[in-house]
Amino acid sequence: MAHKYETVAADIREIISTSLAPHDALPSERDLMTRYDVSRMTVRAAIAKLVDEGRVYNVHGSGTYVGSIDLFSKTPKLTSFTEDMTSRGYVASSRPLALARIDADEDIARRLGVPVDTECTHLRRLRLADNNPMAIEDVYLPRTVMEIEQLHLDQSLYVQLTEAGHEVHRAEQEIQAIMLSEEDSRLLGVPNGSAALSVERVSxxxxxxxxxxxxTIYRSDRYSFHIAVTRDNEK
Amino acid sequence: MAHKYETVAADIREIISTSLAPHDALPSERDLMTRYDVSRMTVRAAIAKLVDEGRVYNVHGSGTYVGSIDLFSKTPKLTSFTEDMTSRGYVASSRPLALARIDADEDIARRLGVPVDTECTHLRRLRLADNNPMAIEDVYLPRTVMEIEQLHLDQSLYVQLTEAGHEVHRAEQEIQAIMLSEEDSRLLGVPNGSAALSVERVSxxxxxxxxxxxxTIYRSDRYSFHIAVTRDNEK
DNA sequence: AAGTGGTCTAGACCACCGC
DNA sequence: CGGTGGTCTAGACCACTTC
Incomplete structure (x- = not known):
């Protein structure tokens, strides 16, 4: 383990999962200082990380406590479809539906922040969970990010992007309810006109x-979207 | 201004908005130390806050930079319907549809973490934006949190809860696409069977x-849900 | 009043980036 | 190589909660 605060954080995680219940108090920061023989700032860095992970929360003047959350704890994290399905207990796979070079229309150009008619790569895939259709995904990449010839359909797109020096760090997502088109209903194996969840993402x-x-268009009978939010009572 | 790091953060925000463009570099931390005559930790606390707000980002070994424009939504924040609509430029209002004392059914009891048949207060409201129906909201409160007689329909529910010593700090939300019932379609003024966004929240x-x-059930033709996510490339 | 987390100082060395 | 952010020390005082 590289840094001290990480080892402290890891140890506190261990303590939490083995001997503490939600809303139990952690040892005080000064206690942890002597216990791990580190400075208070290092203890606070470790706790700050755990707070960020949603595992504990601070109460000024009182103590640090174990968070109540369970499985759905995490502060919203950007996940790939595969990661998402794996964490839900499914085996993810996909079936390519289309791969083509296109010119960005107005909508796509706006989202990508490029001029209209900029050459892009378009990949359309049916996404499966335990071999059942779960979603239809359309991905648009500017040619400057990745050429169509570079793309390997049998590998994770995120891994390929990272290896090409384009690691995704942040994304804005817009979630809408839509009614499925006839084609999409057929692909997903649900009745025509069913409601579905559309998640648009700019990474x-x-x-x-x-x-x-x-x-990404998810069938609504199998998929819902979880997020945890906090209320910042600050400016 | 109470704390030094807040005044430093406020000043940096000012610098950013008046004389820096996205991806411009901020002055170095050591520079800012001498400029504001504070310790480096204070500078870092200020920058940490700005990072949290999504205004700047760090690159180890290189510098701190102004984040890309994307105006809003950093870490997802819990907002009331009124706050949400206000930030979208609408005037929010509501029309009560029902207010009653009920016994929690299995579903509600599970969400509230109370035994089945626990007495609860149920409030159903039509939520309007610029006087147009936007959503239907059902709220369930355990009696121990708020009695039905204490509830004032003309006041913000969150404000009342805070004043009663129950300030909401965190919430878990589940977002689904659903098909509207006939009654809900009528209330929202959309065709029967339309898709809608259902947001279930446990605060x-x-x-x-x-x-x-x-x-809360939002009409899908007028409402979408925005969130920003980051990818933590850590263990 | 005692104990807690929150802020702050004045240093230090390390890891990484760009020239 | 010099400059940057990342981690860390060993203190200090303040603000808040709890009794």
Whole structure:
């Protein structure tokens, strides 16, 4: 383990999961200082990380406590379809439906932040969970990010993007309810006109460059979206 | 301004908005130390806050940079319907549809974490934006949180809960696409069978007590849900 | 009043980036 | 190589909660 605060954080995680219940108090920061023989700032860095993970919360003047959350704890994290399905207990797979070079229409260009008619790569896939259709995904990549010839359909797109120097760091997502088109209903194996969840995502690198625009349409009978939010009572 | 790091953060925000563009570099931390005559930790606390707000990002070994424009939504924040509509530029209002004391059924009891048949307060409201129907909201409160007689329909529910010592601090939300019932379609003024966004929310206090369970059904032609997510490339 | 987390100082060395 | 952010020390005082 590289840094001290990480080892402290890891140890506190262990303590929490083995001997503490939600809303139990952690040892005080000064206690933890002597216990791990580190400075208070290191203890606070460790706790700050755990707070960020949603595992504990602070109460000024009182103590640090174990969070109530369970499985759905995490602060919203950007996950790939595969990661998402795996964490839900499914085996993810996919079937390519289309792969083509296209010119960005107005909508796609706006999302990608490029001029209309910019050449892009379009990948359309049926996404499966335990071999059952779960979603239809359309991904649009500017040619400057990845050429169509570079794309390997049998590998994780995120891994390929990372290897090409375009690691996704942040994304804005827009979630809507839509009614499925006839084609999409057929692909997903649900009645025509069913409601579905549309998640549109614009992903950017750490430097703020737009890497992809993706629209994923999930069948509503099998999929829902979880997020945890906190209320910042600050300015 | 109470704390030094807040005044530093406020000043940096000012610098950013008046004289820096996205991806421009901020002055270095050591520079800011001498500029504001504070310790480096204070500078870092200020920058940490700005990072949390999504205004800047760090690149180890290189510098701190202004984040890309994307105006809003950093870490998802819990907002009331009124706050949500206000930030979208609408005037929010509501029309009560029902207010009653009920016994929790299995579903509601599970969400509230109370035994079945626990007495609860149920409030159903039509929520309007610029006087147009936008959503239907059902809120369930355990009696221990708020008695039906204490509830004033003309006041913000969150304000009343806070004043009663039940400040909402955190919530878990589940977002689904559903098909509207005939009654709900009529109330919202959309065709029967339209798709809609259902947001179910379990709100808890800082101490982890469940305060409310709410289900809000938004018309899909007028409403979408925005969230920003980051990818933590850590263990 | 005692104990807690929140802020702050004035240093130090390490890891990484770009030239 | 020099400059940057990342981690860390060993203190200090403040603000808040609890009794």
């Amino acid at each position: 950017t690198s750490r430097r703020g460059l737009v890497i992809e625009f993706a629209r | 808890t206090s800082r101490r982890g007590l469940v305060i409310e369970f709410a289900r």
